[in-house]
Amino acid sequence: MVTGVEFGARMITIDGKQIKLQIWDTAGQESFRSITRSYYRGAAGALLVYDITRRDTFNHLTTWLEDARQHSNSNMVIMLIGNKSDLESRREVKKEEGEAFAREHGLIFMETSAKTASNVEEAFINTAKEIYEKIQEGVFDINNEANGIKIGPQHAATNATHAGNQGGQQAGGGCC
Structure with missing residues (x-):
């Protein structure tokens, strides 16, 4: 069954702490819009991506x-990304x-390629830093997994949804 969603995970370090990002790329296709909505529920961050070469996106x-x-x-935390720079x-655009x-x-x-x-x-790092700052400020209750944040024995896992990438390319950098 094809759901139009790709999953990836990667570790990054912020303030000397290992943080695991779980990345769900929903590709922004209209036909998967109802599925995409469910991914937001457990996300601490989202990247909304448009294609700078396609105004419709x-x-x-x-x-x-x-x-x-x-x-x-x-x-x-929501980051707007203009892709294909x-x-x-x-x-x-x-x-x-x-x-x-x-x-x-x-x-x-940000604009990316x-x-x-x-x-x-x-x-990804800037989005994770913003989420981490909100954790430090007490904005996110880390004991409530509904916030998309789970503390493990040695690292925090943060869910990020990468939606709206209607440009047809996956984000690079080996992350998703």
């Missing part, structure tokens, strides 16, 4: 953001548009 962000906010913990000559959307909606913003791995690692 940027235009879908409002819908994806509404889904993420409606079906997740209100403290979930290596294809500048085919750009349809200006970087400033992505920055403005992120600012307007209180999101973190899954093909060249530019900023891919940084996107």
Whole structure:
């Protein structure tokens, strides 16, 4: 059975602590939208990804953001990613548009290239750092696994949902 969702996990270090990221790539396909919604429920973070060479993917962000906010913990960290930054000559969405959307909606913003791995690692690390800061501030109750955070014997596991990647490429960097 094909569900349109890929799973990956990787360890990163933040403040000397090993943190395991569980990454669910839901690919942002409309046909899997109801499935995608269920992944937000247990996520501490989400990466909303659009393709800078396809305006229609940027235009879908409002819908994806509404889904993420409606079906997740209100403290979930959301990062907006403009992917395919290596294809500048085919750009349809200006970087400033992505920055403005992120600012307007209180999101973190980056542009990446899954093909060249530019900023891919940084996107996951920055999202994890924001989640970690919320844990330190007590925003996330680490004893409640519904927040998408599970403390293990030597590391924390953090769920992140990677939704909206309608550009057709998986995030690179060996992470998902």
